[in-house]
Amino acid sequence: MRDTRAELLMQAETLVRGRGYSGFSYADLAAAVGIRKASIHHHFPTKADLGAALVAAYAARYEAALTAIRAEHPDGAGRIAAYGRLYLGGVEQGLGCLCAALATEGDALPERLHHDIVRFFEAHLAWLERVLAEGRADGSVRASLDPAAYARFVIATLEGALLMERLLGGPEAFQGTLRALDESLR
């Protein structure tokens, strides 16, 4: 992966997470990176290509983070808390979730992107379900909780809190929701 290409991906991600997919143009991105519009097309022929690369890179980063969390935190509740802190980073930077931004524009999105986002969320659901089931076994998570249903509940709460607190309550408010979420699974 080229240096310019990486820079393009980074700046494009910031743009999408701040203004949405149809909210930024190749001209915006070119200005942000300090390159000409035509050069972006050299790396990403169409905007949909760029979008797909964005989701792929974002998903890969999250996948690595999820693996690290399982390795570094021994118990279920601690892992969910660490997962929640991933979203906190977005609030601190004032940026939403890339896939939430894309999901919002779902109806206008290229089919291929639509599918990539679904896969992103499904990967998180599968990870959470597993972590919750393990947490039930290790006793850090209450036994009455249904891992599959609760996995959805966790993502929903975190995505929604990121969406809202990014422009309302900031990191402190977000951490309050993090605490409420932690309570609810013990």
Place this chain on the structure above:
Amino acid sequence: MRDTRAELLMQAETLVRGRGYSGFSYADLAAAVGIRKASIHHHFPTKADLGAALVAAYAARYEAALTAIRAEHPDGAGRIAAYGRLYLGGVEQGLGCLCAALATEGDALPERLHHDIVRFFEAHLAWLERVLAEGRADGSVRASLDPAAYARFVIATLEGALLMERLLGGPEAFQGTLRALDESLR
């Protein structure tokens, strides 16, 4: 309020909730309503005017719904459940929350819209806080719960679940999260 104007608001709301604010154009709206582009400008001089009217109408509808819920449901937990069912309607129609769609594009939004969205969420937070405090008094909501913090938790969960289940699990999955939310406050 004119008939055409109401039709414009309705179709524009559907467009924004499905594709985002910068994801639709006056041409799209004109086609949806069966009118010419220029005529939209007669009712809403600028796109920001239309956006502001959209939020105002949406907020007014919600305000009425919130009042009705308090009148029709006696206890705190029942009111929160009814509030959750408001969002379920969105999932069933395959449409996200208008203000969530706008919040996503926050960085690119006219300042005036930005402010209107914040007010929308703050009104909901205030209502929820009140309902939760009353629910604690009537015993339907656990006493250990902090109404202010939990109000944020509730909106976050519902907004996030709407965002996700609109394109993932559909109404059934959403209702699972509704159940988990209800459990968590008892």
Place this chain on the structure above:
DNA sequence: AAAAATCTACCAACTAAATGGTTGGCAACC
């Protein structure tokens, strides 16, 4: 090792279509 061919990253200049918005006018209605 020199020369030739190929590839990579970039850009100036362009295009067609779409964007939000304006102007001037027409017809119906109080």
Place this chain on the structure above:
DNA sequence: GGTTGCCAACCATTTAGTTGGTAGATTTTT
């Protein structure tokens, strides 16, 4: 007779995307 609702015909700007090309690096051929 002025207000209201609408539209055809504009307009400037922006959009994603194309074309044809240059300069430098890399690889291939001799």
